[in-house]
Amino acid sequence: MSYPDKLVSAVSKNNSRIVIGLDPDLTKLPSFILKYNSPVTEFNRLIVECTSDIAAGYKLNMAFYEYLMKQGIDAVRETLEVIPGNLITICDAKRGDIDNTAGMYAKTYFEIYGFDAITLSPYMGQDSVMPFLGSENKFVYLLALTSNKSSGDFQMLKTGSHYLYENVIEKSISWSDYKNLGYVFGANHTEEIRKFAGSYPEVPLLIPGIGAQANDLKRLMNSLGSNNNFIINSSRNIIYSFEKNCSEKEFVDSVRNSAKKLKEEINSMIVSV
């Protein structure tokens, strides 16, 4: 199945636009989890099991796993094993390198680990992205306009009549003949999302960085009106929603409820066009 088809089916299965960011930080895990031999795997497994009827998929930020060295490699593999096959899995790696190196990364994250999608940085241009576009079952979310404070340093520089991020989109949009390339937009950039969504209603968007305020989410949802392939990532507000000394049941309830609440908030705000 192509990634866009899998995305549509995952969104529809759980009637959900949320992707849960599994970014395990050892200092923030609940105390009870430390009794397990592989606390990170156990943490992720519990989250996946209690949200797999709520989320469209999961995003794993590689920085958190690389920090754990070999334990991190096990945790990624074991987590991917417990995620149901009909939900999407995104490797948040933001790689970008020359073609033979890019090919090694593609093999590692798509073939060995088996992720459905990966985030990439566009700075090095087309040949750094092409090795990831070889299979329609795999997908690239290219950084367009990110949510961090310094995103404007370069992404919002004017290049001719366009901003750099617009130039990135304009050049890259056809690299895969509209088959397996989409974009990352930070949730705070609602005007830019509105513009993109109006021009490219079918192109998948991955949106991290939703704020704590319902207002922000409302603005975001309004801006997404025309796009029907967006997913919204939430990490800390879901996976660290519990008290550190909670019981396993309290942990599961808290994670599940946070995920459910976000899913329902989003669904209540979806703008039909």
Place this chain on the structure above:
Amino acid sequence: MSYPDKLVSAVSKNNSRIVIGLDPDLTKLPSFILKYNSPVTEFNRLIVECTSDIAAGYKLNMAFYEYLMKQGIDAVRETLEVIPGNLITICDAKRGDIDNTAGMYAKTYFEIYGFDAITLSPYMGQDSVMPFLGSENKFVYLLALTSNKSSGDFQMLKTGSHYLYENVIEKSISWSDYKNLGYVFGANHTEEIRKFAGSYPEVPLLIPGIGAQANDLKRLMNSLGSNNNFIINSSRNIIYSFEKNCSEKEFVDSVRNSAKKLKEEINSMIVSV
């Protein structure tokens, strides 16, 4: 010791500007090495041992190690252990992510692995780079103008009166008060290197992508005239210079001679200013 001081001392110790890229590709290793339990570590160890009086340091491209999963983690750690402490070690990772994620990468590559320097991509701006600039003993080589064919897609877009890569340099040059940030320029961009080297003679440069022709090297060396902190990376021409069925002695001789030849070619072309 600050990284710039370590760099000067490593260059002077072996009178060498070359950094050897340790990019182990299992399909290209010499046959004899496969008898070892850890062929990649053994491959790197033999290369380091026969070139540590020739090179200023070593650059490890993470893609090749990530592909090897846990064996790759061991290989990185074991390789860093055999590299003499007075030579420089560069983690070629081209990371770039929001600040807390960047902090995880910095901890992983600088503190756990212990690399001296890392390559980063500038697309996400200042706050994605700052977490790597906390210690003067560590160093960032930020991508400016890369050697790949598509480097011009975005890096050479005009942003006002400057190219994007020039804007990257102009904005980032003072992020560390000139203490621990330098740039990556592909060896083919000799005119741009000349311009940079003239403006910033002290700022460290990492230059990959030298071609097979002596002419290319001559042009590069001429362009570097004013910069006294450059290093030139060579990978495949040194570490895959042998016949696949060579003996261990032939392997060592071939690697050593290729490294020595390049070092001497470069030294013979260094332009005094």
